[in-house]
Amino acid sequence: MSLTAIVSLVAIVLVAVVSAVIGSIGHRTRLTSDFLVASRSVGSRMNASAISGEYLSAASFLGIAGLILIQGVDALWYAVGYTAGYLALLLFVAAPLRRSGAYTVPDFADARLASPALRRVCAAVVILICWLYLLPQLQGAGLTLAIVTGLPDWIGSGAAGLIVVLTVALGGMRSVTFVQAFQYWFKLTVLAVPVIIGLAVWMGDTHTFARSEPPEFREPTTVSVETPAVLQVRLSADVVARGTVDGQPVDGPLRWVAGSTHAVDSGTELDFAAGEPVPVTSGAPTDDESWLRPFSGSEPHQVLATYSLLLATFLGTMGLPHVLGRFYTNSDGRAARRSAVIVLAMLGGFYILVTLLGVLSRVYTPQLLVSGRSDAAVLLLPTAILGDGLLGALVGGLVAAGAWAAFLSTASGLLVSLASVVSTDVLPKRGRMAGRFPTATVLAGIPPTVVALIPTGLNFAEAVALVFAVAASTFCPLLVLGIWWRGLTDVGAIVGVLVGGVVSAGAVAVYLTGVRAATLGPGGASVDVLLYRPAIVSVPLAFLVMVVVSRLTRARRPADAGQVLLRLHAPERLGLMRDRLEDSA
Incomplete structure (x- = not known):
């Protein structure tokens, strides 16, 4: 095993141990509010750090740099959409959702429309979204371990799944909050180090992107x-x-x-x-000059695909259960808004570093344009710049540990959301939460861990974008209409969520089977884009169906709809906000 592999393995183990030690702070959790929302006592700055640590996943740490390496400026839309999603969440959802007093998305649906059927549908969608989102996190852990040590991917995926399950089962949201806050600042640091070194080396290099030529292999x-x-x-x-x-x-x-x-x-x-x-994969810009120009690739309907991607990422953020779950931990609606504002600044700084890493990868790791493992760009960049000596090994190990921090923090948040729903909506409500929650965590964490052992070949940023499309097509319409429109009914919400979920997830499933409409003749290429990027159809359709069905079933409008909306929008000083669940066990 090489020096780089040894250092990286030690760094990965250290970050896992440190995360576990920090998570042990939450082992004293006993109340339901401790496990699900950290007793709603998390300050705005701490919560913003935890949100950022949780949100910046494998897609952000590895995937976006890899996409920039291949696609150039077109890949920046991922970072824009992921960040701007918090602006939409800040404007429309954050404060009212906290004032609802809910603990989970199904709990909010029940508080707003008092429908057990809607609550069950929402619980099923939470499980679907979290499992789909967990998969690239665990596989990212496997890829990282394989790249830096040569061990099989499944070892890293299985180890990450085990660590996350144990951390969440023992401490719940209170424990995870401290871990995620630490992991955000750690990830920011480990990205800043190779960026500073890489830019310093590049300034003394003769390479320029202002040329109509492809990258070159710098060595055999x-x-x-x-x-x-x-x-x-x-x-x-x-x-x-x-x-x-x-x-x-x-x-x-x-x-x-x-x-x-x-x-x-x-x-x-x-x-x-x-x-x-360097040859490049089909559809990607073939030379450096076009790599810097928008829509310069040869893929069809790039503008349509980009708008659909932006819609999915912009609106999907407010539909992600693990993101929403963090805002339940704020003390009130004003604190939730402050957290969202701070998160916007934190994400912006992080994505600037990731963008610079993608640019440097185009110069120093061009072989990834051929191999198909563009997600490995951030991991291979330190040794590509500094060589295989001690300094390259140390920086490479630091980056590998940061990648694992990204996987662990996001996976922990997803598993908390999963376990919260399983413990409150799936398992029998018998006994204390201290007994139910660990069981729910194990049951929720096993399936995605097992599936993660099987390689999928999807780019992490691409895989996560598909999950955003499902979230934007289901929970986004439910939350926006539930918070801002008193005419929403339980039947309208159920049908809208189901239609949005089936259309978005079904389109992606058809695309992944390899079926291509382009083979059917003119117009087929645009259908393929919509299968791969369904949000531009599925999101408006879900909103429309929810509104139309609610108007057709207006007799089912809750009698207390006005009172509930008043509580969601009234300032905290009026004293109308209250928690739905008070539990001492």
Whole structure:
């Protein structure tokens, strides 16, 4: 095992141990409010740090830098959408949701519309969203361990799942709050270090992006293609291939001419000499100059895909159960708003660092444009810049530990939301929460951990964007209309949530099966985009269905709708806010 691998493994173990020690602060939890909302006693700054630590997941720490490496400025929309989502949450949801006194999204639905059926539907959607979101976090832990140590991916995924389950089961939300706050500042630090070093090295480099040429391999490089890929060749390149290229087995030198494309199967190894131009995956910008221009790739309907992505990320934030769960921990609505404002600044600083890492990766780890493992850019960048010596190993280990902090913090928040719903809406309400919550945590954490052991091949940022589409199509309409429109009914809410969820999740499921509408003729390419980016259809449809069905069932409008809305919007000094659940056990 190399020096870098040893240092990285030690750093990962240390961050896991430190997180567990900090989480032990919450072991004294006994009350329901301790487990679910940390007794609603978390200050605005602490909560903002915890929210940021929880929100900045595998998609943010690894995925966005990898997408910037491939797509250039077009990938910045991910960071914009993820950050701007808190602006929408601040304006429409944060304070009223806290004033509702709810503990979970199903609890809010029950408080607003008093419908057991709606509560069950919301509980099912929470479980779906959290499981889908947990999957890339645990697989990101496996990828990180595999990249830095060479161990199989499943070991890291399984270990991360076990650590998260134990942390959450022992302390609930109170324990997780301290862990996530620590992990945000740790992640920010470990990203700042390679950015500062990388920029200092780059300033003495001659590389510029103001050229119509692809990146170049800076040294002789062997690329192992992890997933089947179609590569575009901007300039002619000589390559030695071992595997399957263009459907034919090869074991020797090839000449790829300018403007050609080549299908490369997984498991193929490609050897490039120093100075050779780097091929890129099909649809990505082929040269540095176009990499800096918006919509310069060859993928069809890029504007439609971008608008749909922005809608999903902008509105999906307010539908994510683990994000909403953190605002329940504030003392009141004003504190919830303050937390949201601070989070906007924290996320902005973090994404600036991630963007710079993506830019540096284009220069120092161009082989990832070929291999299909763009998520590894942040992990490989330190040794690519500093070499395999002690300094490169130390910085690489620090980054690997930061990546694990990202996975653990987000996974912990997701599992708290899952366990909260399972303990209050799935398990029988017998005995104390101190007994039910650990059981709910184990039951909720096992399925995604098992599934995470199976590789999926999705980019982390892409995978999370799909979850945002489901959240934006289900809970976003429910919360916005439930908070701001007294005409919402339980039937309208149920039908709207189901329609939005089925359309968004169903479209993505069809796309992932490999079915492509483009093969059916003209107009098929736009259908493919909507299958992959369904929010631009599913979100307005969910709102429309919820409104129309509510008007058709206006007789079911709750008699106390006006009183509930008054409590949601009235200033705290009027004393109308109250918690729904008071529990001493």
